[in-house]
Amino acid sequence: MIDIIRQRRSIRKFTEKTVDNEKLKLLQEAALRSPASKNANAWEFVFVQDMELIQGLAASKPFGSKFLETAPLAVVVAADDTKTEAWVEDCSVASIFLQMTAQSLGLGSCWVQIHGREHSEGLNAESYVQSLLGIPSNLKVLSIIAIGYPVKERQAKDAADLQWEKIHLNKFTDRSE
Numbered sequence: 001m002i003d004i005i006r007q008r009r010s011i012r013k014f015t016e017k018t019v020d021n022e023k024l025k026l027l028q029e030a031a032l033r034s035p036a037s038k039n040a041n042a043w044e045f046v047f048v049q050d051m052e053l054i055q056g057l058a059a060s061k062p063f064g065s066k067f068l069e070t071a072p073l074a075v076v077v078a079a080d081d082t083k084t085e086a087w088v089e090d091c092s093v094a095s096i097f098l099q100m101t102a103q104s105l106g107l108g109s110c111w112v113q114i115h116g117r118e119h120s121e122g123l124n125a126e127s128y129v130q131s132l133l134g135i136p137s138n139l140k141v142l143s144i145i146a147i148g149y150p151v152k153e154r155q156a157k158d159a160a161d162l163q164w165e166k167i168h169l170n171k172f173t174d175r176s177e
């Protein structure tokens with residue numbers, strides 16, 4: 001697992017190669033194995049491979065979603081917020097499970113934030129995605145996880161460059177000065 005964590009970088013440019021059914025099934029299984037608060041499992045996952053719909057998803061936000069255009073797979077992560085107050089956490093855990101599983105399968109991925117973002121003036125990105133994919137309005141949309149084969153591998157971050165000062169032992173140490 002630590003090697004998968006070390007190698008993962010956000011990938012925003014994908015080759016045309018599609019994600020085969022075996023990998024698709026493993027990604028779906030991983031999403032469904034995500035831990036969820038009170039075991040509520042209030043999430044729903046829309047696996048989108050239709051390139052026309054993916055072009056639509058790429059237009060979810062003015063910035064930060066256009067790269068979806070080349071993704072052969074986009075997974076929309078949503079949850080019913082009437083079933084759990086921890087829907088953001090539950091969807092976040094599932095999103096990262098999808099990303100780490102993608103990495104373990106030799107795929108690249110990137111998170112596209114939808115919750116709290118605007119599509120255009122007067123329309124939020126969530127309503128836009130709901131309407132594009134027919135997702136009912138009781139399902140809150142947290143993210144879209146773009147998945148595919150990277151055009152170029154990205155270099156892993158060097159361990160020496162990590163913000164080790166953010167680790168505190170036993171008690172918080174103020175290092176702001």
Ligand SMILES: Cc1cc2nc3c(=O)[nH]c(=O)nc-3n(C[C@H](O)[C@H](O)[C@H](O)COP(=O)(O)O)c2cc1C
Pocket residue numbers: 008009010011012063064065110111112113114
């Ligand atoms: C909650 C969250 C929201 C993100 N939203 C976006 C996004 O909307 N568009 C995007 O291109 N990348 C997005 N990212 C990816 C981050 O930009 C990326 O993880 C960060 O720059 C660190 O780079 P790395 O993933 O290569 O380590 C998001 C990541 C997280 C965790």
